[in-house]
Amino acid sequence: MNNPTVDRTRFRYPLRWRVMDSLEEGASLIWPRSLSRHTGWLLLAPALLLVGILVLGLVQIAESSLHTLDTSTYLPSENYTGENYLTIVESATYLRILWRSLLGAALTVVFTLLLAFPYAYILVRTSSALVRKGLLVILFLPFFIGQVVRAYGWLIILGNSGAVNEVLGLVGVEPIRLLFNYPAVIFGLVQYMLPFAVLLLAPALTAIPQEIETAAGSLGANWLQSLWYVVLPMAKPGLIGAGLVVATLSLTDFAMPAMLGGGSQDFIANAIYDQFFRTANQGLGSALALVLVAIGSLIVGLVFMIFGAGTLGMGAKK
Amino acid sequence: MFMSDLQLDSASRAERSVAVSVRGVTMDFGSGSPAVKDASFDVETGSFLTILGPSGSGKTTLLRMIAGFQKPTQGTITIAGKPVDADPPNRRSIGMVFQKLALFPHMTAAENVAFPLKMRRTNPAEISGKVEKFLNLVKLDGYAERRPHELSGGQQQRVAIARALVFEPELLLLDEPLAALDRKLREEMQLEFRRIQKELGVTTINVTHDQREALVVSDDIIVMDQGLIQQHDRPVGLYRAPNNLFVASFIGVSTFIDGTLTADGLKVGDLLLPGSATPEATLGAPARGAVRAEQLRIGAGPEALAGCEIEMDGKVEDVIFEGERLIYVVGCERAPDIKFQIYHHDPHSFDIFEIGSPVRIGWHGKDMKIFNHDA
Numbered sequence: 001m002n003n004p005t006v007d008r009t010r011f012r013y014p015l016r017w018r019v020m021d022s023l024e025e026g027a028s029l030i031w032p033r034s035l036s037r038h039t040g041w042l043l044l045a046p047a048l049l050l051v052g053i054l055v056l057g058l059v060q061i062a063e064s065s066l067h068t069l070d071t072s073t074y075l076p077s078e079n080y081t082g083e084n085y086l087t088i089v090e091s092a093t094y095l096r097i098l099w100r101s102l103l104g105a106a107l108t109v110v111f112t113l114l115l116a117f118p119y120a121y122i123l124v125r126t127s128s129a130l131v132r133k134g135l136l137v138i139l140f141l142p143f144f145i146g147q148v149v150r151a152y153g154w155l156i157i158l159g160n161s162g163a164v165n166e167v168l169g170l171v172g173v174e175p176i177r178l179l180f181n182y183p184a185v186i187f188g189l190v191q192y193m194l195p196f197a198v199l200l201l202a203p204a205l206t207a208i209p210q211e212i213e214t215a216a217g218s219l220g221a222n223w224l225q226s227l228w229y230v231v232l233p234m235a236k237p238g239l240i241g242a243g244l245v246v247a248t249l250s251l252t253d254f255a256m257p258a259m260l261g262g263g264s265q266d267f268i269a270n271a272i273y274d275q276f277f278r279t280a281n282q283g284l285g286s287a288l289a290l291v292l293v294a295i296g297s298l299i300v301g302l303v304f305m306i307f308g309a310g311t312l313g314m315g316a317k318k
Numbered sequence: 319m320f321m322s323d324l325q326l327d328s329a330s331r332a333e334r335s336v337a338v339s340v341r342g343v344t345m346d347f348g349s350g351s352p353a354v355k356d357a358s359f360d361v362e363t364g365s366f367l368t369i370l371g372p373s374g375s376g377k378t379t380l381l382r383m384i385a386g387f388q389k390p391t392q393g394t395i396t397i398a399g400k401p402v403d404a405d406p407p408n409r410r411s412i413g414m415v416f417q418k419l420a421l422f423p424h425m426t427a428a429e430n431v432a433f434p435l436k437m438r439r440t441n442p443a444e445i446s447g448k449v450e451k452f453l454n455l456v457k458l459d460g461y462a463e464r465r466p467h468e469l470s471g472g473q474q475q476r477v478a479i480a481r482a483l484v485f486e487p488e489l490l491l492l493d494e495p496l497a498a499l500d501r502k503l504r505e506e507m508q509l510e511f512r513r514i515q516k517e518l519g520v521t522t523i524n525v526t527h528d529q530r531e532a533l534v535v536s537d538d539i540i541v542m543d544q545g546l547i548q549q550h551d552r553p554v555g556l557y558r559a560p561n562n563l564f565v566a567s568f569i570g571v572s573t574f575i576d577g578t579l580t581a582d583g584l585k586v587g588d589l590l591l592p593g594s595a596t597p598e599a600t601l602g603a604p605a606r607g608a609v610r611a612e613q614l615r616i617g618a619g620p621e622a623l624a625g626c627e628i629e630m631d632g633k634v635e636d637v638i639f640e641g642e643r644l645i646y647v648v649g650c651e652r653a654p655d656i657k658f659q660i661y662h663h664d665p666h667s668f669d670i671f672e673i674g675s676p677v678r679i680g681w682h683g684k685d686m687k688i689f690n691h692d693a
Contacts, residue, residue: 209418209420211416211417211418211420212420212422214387214407214416214420215414215416215420215422216422216433217406217407217408218385218386218387218407218408218412218413218414219408219413219414219433219434219437219481219482219485220408220434220437220438220485221408221433221437222408225437229422229433229436229437230422233424234422234423234424236424
């Protein structure tokens with residue numbers, strides 16, 4: 001009424017559509033319609049390129065892992081040898097580091113999932129928009145703080161004169177060494193992985209209709225039975241996906257063992273770093289790196305073999 | 319004769335036991351008018367009650383309160399003689415078939431059916447016996463190992479009903495489980511639900527917006543609208559003697575005629591149409607008459623309308639072909655605002671009238687019900 005020139009009954013071509021039209025026109029100049037059969041490959045190309053470069057790098061690392069360090073010249077040996085791998089297998093230190101990394105990854109997965117599941121469940125199921133928003137903000141907040149900064153923060157909080165010991169001191173407890181031990185590393189890892197796990201679990205829980213849980217209740221299940229017999233099995237794709245991501249990230253983590261372990265709790269990544277940048281033994285470092293890649297691939301492969309790639313909720317729903 | 323049948327029924331009704339008793343139940347979500355207002359009714363043991371109403375009528379809320387998913391703001395619900403107001407759903411001995419079935423996708427048909435028994439810590443031997451018996455009851459022998467996604471829509475319905483009944487609940491609740499099925503399957507499953515219900519004799523409350531389903535499966539029907547129970551009656555009673563205009567328009571196809579109620583019938587302009595007024599209708603007040611499509615007669619001349627007290631000349635304005643019948647839409651000069659809808663069931667004379675044909679229509683005075691109508 002106040003603007004007589006605007007005819008409200010007329011169809012107005014949305015601006016968004018106009019933008020899409022010009023984009024399409026531009027795209028058809030670069031990529032003619034006759035090539036549209038191959039569009040899928042075009043879209044995959046950048047990803048394939050990146051993975052390809054990674055594979056090239058791996059080949060180079062594999063090559064250098066077959067040369068030992070000549071201690072007289074500090075150059076890699078000319079001849080090919082498997083000695084670096086022998087060194088790893090025969091060294092109690094490296095086996096201990098391997099075991100520590102694997103156990104650390106396993107413990108981190110268990111604790112992270114235990115903590116992430118209820119968080120994700122409440123996030124998905126709460127009827128209060130305020131609670132959901134609050135949980136989301138708390139979830140994303142740590143993402144703005146880098147891993148190293150966060151580890152440093154824990155150094156301050158858990159240190160001998162840190163906040164935790166200060167509070168303990170108030171109730172008469174002598175300062176406890178909370179840092180530079182295995183539990184501190186696991187603690188740091190769990191704290192770091194929690195948001196990832198929640199983000200991966202939430203869609204899996206959203207996919208479980210509320211009505212299914214209502215049905216379980218009406219059929220006589222209490223909340224624990226409903227969780228055990230219905231929710232957990234149905235959340236399996238999310239649990240496996242989250243577990244896999246947390247496991248691989250923890251297994252290869254560097255900052256937490258380095259900072260919260262204080263050099264006494266090295267993971268494989270720390271050992272690799274030492275070989276490359278401290279002792280300059282490229283060959284041994286490369287061999288360790290390849291061992292790590294192999295172990296990681298083995299774990300992922302095993303999980304896919306046991307549960308099938310489909311359990312991650314990808315591909316056609318079967 | 320029909321009325322005496324009904325009276326006999328109600329006489330023997332008093333002797334039967336009541337499985338569910340709803341007294342003064344109100345649900346107020348606090349937004350606008352209550353979803354359910356002061357609902358009171360009894361369900362006889364072993365009978366099949368349908369709560370029928372359009373969406374938003376409060377029928378699902380009423381069912382959810384009986385199931386225990388929602389607590390009534392006021393009133394009491396008694397199941398098998400025991401007030402259940404304080405009991406959560408899992409303590410109410412209720413089997414429920416959900417709108418989307420809510421089968422457990424990770425369990426086989428047999429595991430789905432076994433679930434309520436497992437939750438009750440039944441011993442494994444007894445579980446397998448009962449699962450077999452109930453899969454047989456719903457005609458799913460041989461499908462025990464299938465998962466829900468490997469079953470057809472009708473088979474999934476059967477699993478859902480076996481799962482709701484296997485623990486022998488006092489009460490079976492059906493929350494529009496058939497709404498998503500195509501018509502043929504829906505009609506087949508309606509009869510299946512009724513067969514299973516009669517075979518087990520389990521008291522059943524069904525919720526639907528499908529009037530045909532309500533008429534086909536139920537012993538009793540409650541019609542709801544705007545949170546209020548409009549009528550509670552046997553299907554035949556409901557169809558033949560609707561209480562009010564809402565029930566008359568919700569069930570069946572009728573032609574409505576607005577006028578004023580007089581002692582001799584409905585006065586529309588200079589026409590006086592005889593009819594039977596409901597007790598609530600007041601003389602001299604605006605009223606609306608309703609004649610069902612199957613009670614209107616149509617013919618080329620007066621001879622086809624033997625016995626009709628009311629006759630009018632008209633013209634066919636539209637012919638709607640529905641397969642087993644035709645609907646003629648007829649307009650009359652003497653009542654220009656009314657489009658009469660008339661069923662024609664004789665398959666041998668489907669083509670006698672075309673659009674524009676002059677016809678004569680009529681009806682028996684007693685077939686027109688007259689209701690109060692606040693215009």
